[in-house]
Amino acid sequence: IIHTQGSAHCSWRTRQDIERSEEPNCYHLLVSRGGPWAIAQHGQKYLPRGDLVLHDSKYPYRIDIESQYDIVNVKLPPSWLQTWVADPEVLVGRQIDATSGWGQVLSRVISSLLPEFAAAAPLPASVLTDHVGVTLALVCGRFDGTRPADRRLAAQILHRMRERCMERSLTGADIAESLSIELRVLH
Numbered sequence: 001i002i003h004t005q006g007s008a009h010c011s012w013r014t015r016q017d018i019e020r021s022e023e024p025n026c027y028h029l030l031v032s033r034g035g036p037w038a039i040a041q042h043g044q045k046y047l048p049r050g051d052l053v054l055h056d057s058k059y060p061y062r063i064d065i066e067s068q069y070d071i072v073n074v075k076l077p078p079s080w081l082q083t084w085v086a087d088p089e090v091l092v093g094r095q096i097d098a099t100s101g102w103g104q105v106l107s108r109v110i111s112s113l114l115p116e117f118a119a120a121a122p123l124p125a126s127v128l129t130d131h132v133g134v135t136l137a138l139v140c141g142r143f144d145g146t147r148p149a150d151r152r153l154a155a156q157i158l159h160r161m162r163e164r165c166m167e168r169s170l171t172g173a174d175i176a177e178s179l180s181i182e183l184r185v186l187h
Contacts, residue, residue, distance in 0.1 A: 012062040034070035042093030050098030084133035102138040
Protein backbone atom coordinates (compact mmCIF):
# COMPACT_ATOMS: atom_id res chain seq x y z
CA ILE A 1 0.00 0.00 0.00
CA ILE A 2 1.45 3.33 -1.06
CA HIS A 3 -0.05 6.67 -0.02
CA THR A 4 1.25 9.70 -1.88
CA GLN A 5 0.44 13.37 -1.60
CA GLY A 6 1.89 16.33 -3.43
CA SER A 7 1.46 19.09 -5.94
CA ALA A 8 0.53 18.95 -9.62
CA HIS A 9 2.72 16.69 -11.70
CA CYS A 10 2.93 14.23 -14.54
CA SER A 11 4.44 10.74 -14.40
CA TRP A 12 4.84 8.07 -17.04
CA ARG A 13 6.40 4.74 -17.85
CA THR A 14 7.48 4.01 -21.41
CA ARG A 15 8.16 0.70 -23.18
CA GLN A 16 11.88 1.38 -22.71
CA ASP A 17 11.36 1.84 -18.96
CA ILE A 18 9.51 -1.48 -18.83
CA GLU A 19 12.23 -3.30 -20.80
CA ARG A 20 14.94 -1.97 -18.42
CA SER A 21 12.99 -2.77 -15.28
CA GLU A 22 13.99 -5.72 -13.13
CA GLU A 23 10.82 -5.57 -11.03
CA PRO A 24 8.31 -8.37 -11.59
CA ASN A 25 5.01 -7.50 -13.24
CA CYS A 26 2.25 -6.31 -10.90
CA TYR A 27 -1.06 -4.50 -10.92
CA HIS A 28 -1.77 -1.19 -9.22
CA LEU A 29 -5.23 -0.27 -7.97
CA LEU A 30 -5.34 3.52 -7.69
CA VAL A 31 -7.84 5.94 -6.18
CA SER A 32 -7.63 9.68 -5.68
CA ARG A 33 -8.75 10.92 -2.27
CA GLY A 34 -8.14 14.47 -3.50
CA GLY A 35 -9.04 16.06 -6.80
CA PRO A 36 -9.57 14.73 -10.30
CA TRP A 37 -6.75 13.23 -12.35
CA ALA A 38 -6.11 11.53 -15.68
CA ILE A 39 -4.47 8.24 -16.62
CA ALA A 40 -3.68 6.89 -20.05
CA GLN A 41 -3.41 3.11 -20.27
CA HIS A 42 -5.60 1.36 -22.83
CA GLY A 43 -7.09 4.77 -23.61
CA GLN A 44 -7.24 8.09 -21.78
CA LYS A 45 -9.42 8.28 -18.67
CA TYR A 46 -10.33 11.42 -16.77
CA LEU A 47 -11.17 10.31 -13.24
CA PRO A 48 -13.06 12.34 -10.67
CA ARG A 49 -12.19 12.02 -7.00
CA GLY A 50 -13.00 8.53 -5.71
CA ASP A 51 -13.09 6.70 -9.04
CA LEU A 52 -10.59 3.87 -9.31
CA VAL A 53 -8.48 2.35 -12.04
CA LEU A 54 -6.44 -0.84 -12.21
CA HIS A 55 -3.25 -0.48 -14.18
CA ASP A 56 -0.81 -3.17 -15.25
CA SER A 57 2.92 -2.52 -14.90
CA LYS A 58 3.68 -4.42 -18.11
CA TYR A 59 2.05 -1.66 -20.20
CA PRO A 60 3.12 1.95 -20.65
CA TYR A 61 1.08 4.60 -18.85
CA ARG A 62 0.91 8.31 -18.23
CA ILE A 63 -0.66 10.01 -15.21
CA ASP A 64 -1.52 13.72 -15.23
CA ILE A 65 -2.53 15.50 -12.05
CA GLU A 66 -3.29 19.21 -12.41
CA SER A 67 -3.62 20.16 -8.74
CA GLN A 68 -2.75 18.95 -5.24
CA TYR A 69 -3.19 15.20 -4.99
CA ASP A 70 -3.78 12.49 -2.42
CA ILE A 71 -3.62 9.03 -3.99
CA VAL A 72 -3.75 5.54 -2.52
CA ASN A 73 -2.01 2.89 -4.63
CA VAL A 74 -2.48 -0.76 -3.72
CA LYS A 75 0.09 -2.97 -5.43
CA LEU A 76 -1.36 -6.38 -6.34
CA PRO A 77 0.72 -9.40 -7.39
CA PRO A 78 -0.73 -11.13 -10.49
CA SER A 79 -1.04 -14.51 -8.72
CA TRP A 80 -3.09 -12.93 -5.91
CA LEU A 81 -5.34 -10.99 -8.28
CA GLN A 82 -6.00 -14.07 -10.40
CA THR A 83 -7.40 -15.89 -7.35
CA TRP A 84 -10.18 -13.30 -7.34
CA VAL A 85 -10.53 -12.23 -10.96
CA ALA A 86 -10.20 -14.93 -13.62
CA ASP A 87 -9.00 -12.46 -16.25
CA PRO A 88 -7.57 -9.26 -14.71
CA GLU A 89 -7.23 -7.76 -18.21
CA VAL A 90 -11.00 -7.24 -18.08
CA LEU A 91 -10.37 -4.51 -15.49
CA VAL A 92 -7.05 -3.05 -16.69
CA GLY A 93 -7.46 0.57 -17.72
CA ARG A 94 -11.21 0.64 -17.03
CA GLN A 95 -12.72 3.37 -14.92
CA ILE A 96 -14.40 1.97 -11.81
CA ASP A 97 -17.14 4.43 -10.91
CA ALA A 98 -17.13 5.34 -7.22
CA THR A 99 -20.81 6.27 -7.29
CA SER A 100 -22.23 2.95 -8.48
CA GLY A 101 -22.79 -0.39 -6.79
CA TRP A 102 -19.66 -2.29 -5.85
CA GLY A 103 -17.46 0.51 -7.19
CA GLN A 104 -18.72 2.65 -4.32
CA VAL A 105 -17.75 -0.04 -1.79
CA LEU A 106 -14.33 -0.60 -3.38
CA SER A 107 -13.61 3.14 -3.50
CA ARG A 108 -14.34 3.57 0.19
CA VAL A 109 -12.30 0.52 1.18
CA ILE A 110 -9.24 1.46 -0.88
CA SER A 111 -9.47 5.15 0.11
CA SER A 112 -9.37 4.06 3.77
CA LEU A 113 -6.61 1.52 3.32
CA LEU A 114 -3.66 3.68 4.32
CA PRO A 115 -0.35 2.03 5.28
CA GLU A 116 -0.64 3.09 8.93
CA PHE A 117 -4.15 1.59 9.13
CA ALA A 118 -3.03 -1.69 7.54
CA ALA A 119 -0.10 -1.96 9.97
CA ALA A 120 -2.34 -1.54 13.04
CA ALA A 121 -5.61 -3.01 11.71
CA PRO A 122 -7.92 -4.62 14.28
CA LEU A 123 -8.38 -7.57 11.89
CA PRO A 124 -5.88 -10.06 10.49
CA ALA A 125 -4.28 -8.94 7.21
CA SER A 126 -5.80 -11.97 5.47
CA VAL A 127 -9.31 -10.71 6.29
CA LEU A 128 -8.50 -7.28 4.84
CA THR A 129 -7.02 -8.76 1.68
CA ASP A 130 -10.02 -11.09 1.30
CA HIS A 131 -12.31 -8.07 1.57
CA VAL A 132 -10.41 -6.25 -1.19
CA GLY A 133 -10.36 -9.39 -3.34
CA VAL A 134 -14.04 -10.19 -3.04
CA THR A 135 -15.02 -6.58 -3.75
CA LEU A 136 -12.81 -6.58 -6.85
CA ALA A 137 -14.46 -9.83 -7.96
CA LEU A 138 -17.89 -8.25 -7.55
CA VAL A 139 -16.80 -5.17 -9.51
CA CYS A 140 -15.33 -7.40 -12.22
CA GLY A 141 -18.63 -9.25 -12.61
CA ARG A 142 -20.05 -6.02 -14.00
CA PHE A 143 -17.48 -6.07 -16.82
CA ASP A 144 -17.06 -9.75 -17.70
CA GLY A 145 -20.64 -11.01 -17.55
CA THR A 146 -19.94 -13.44 -14.71
CA ARG A 147 -23.12 -15.23 -13.65
CA PRO A 148 -24.07 -16.25 -10.11
CA ALA A 149 -22.64 -19.53 -8.85
CA ASP A 150 -24.54 -22.78 -9.15
CA ARG A 151 -27.28 -22.87 -6.47
CA ARG A 152 -26.15 -26.19 -5.00
CA LEU A 153 -22.55 -25.02 -4.60
CA ALA A 154 -23.78 -21.75 -3.11
CA ALA A 155 -25.81 -23.74 -0.57
CA GLN A 156 -22.73 -25.86 0.32
CA ILE A 157 -20.65 -22.72 0.81
CA LEU A 158 -23.29 -21.11 3.01
CA HIS A 159 -23.62 -24.29 5.09
CA ARG A 160 -19.82 -24.51 5.62
CA MET A 161 -19.65 -20.82 6.57
CA ARG A 162 -22.40 -21.30 9.14
CA GLU A 163 -20.56 -24.31 10.58
CA ARG A 164 -17.33 -22.36 11.03
CA CYS A 165 -18.50 -18.77 11.55
CA MET A 166 -17.34 -18.67 15.17
CA GLU A 167 -13.68 -19.09 14.17
CA ARG A 168 -12.18 -15.63 14.70
CA SER A 169 -9.55 -15.88 11.97
CA LEU A 170 -11.73 -17.71 9.44
CA THR A 171 -11.08 -16.55 5.87
CA GLY A 172 -12.54 -17.28 2.50
CA ALA A 173 -9.43 -19.33 1.71
CA ASP A 174 -10.23 -21.64 4.65
CA ILE A 175 -13.75 -22.25 3.39
CA ALA A 176 -12.58 -22.75 -0.22
CA GLU A 177 -9.92 -25.25 0.90
CA SER A 178 -12.43 -27.20 2.99
CA LEU A 179 -14.70 -27.51 -0.09
CA SER A 180 -11.79 -28.14 -2.52
CA ILE A 181 -12.73 -25.20 -4.71
CA GLU A 182 -10.82 -22.12 -5.89
CA LEU A 183 -11.11 -19.01 -3.74
CA ARG A 184 -12.40 -17.07 -6.76
CA VAL A 185 -15.20 -19.64 -7.18
CA LEU A 186 -16.11 -19.35 -3.51
CA HIS A 187 -16.54 -15.60 -3.76
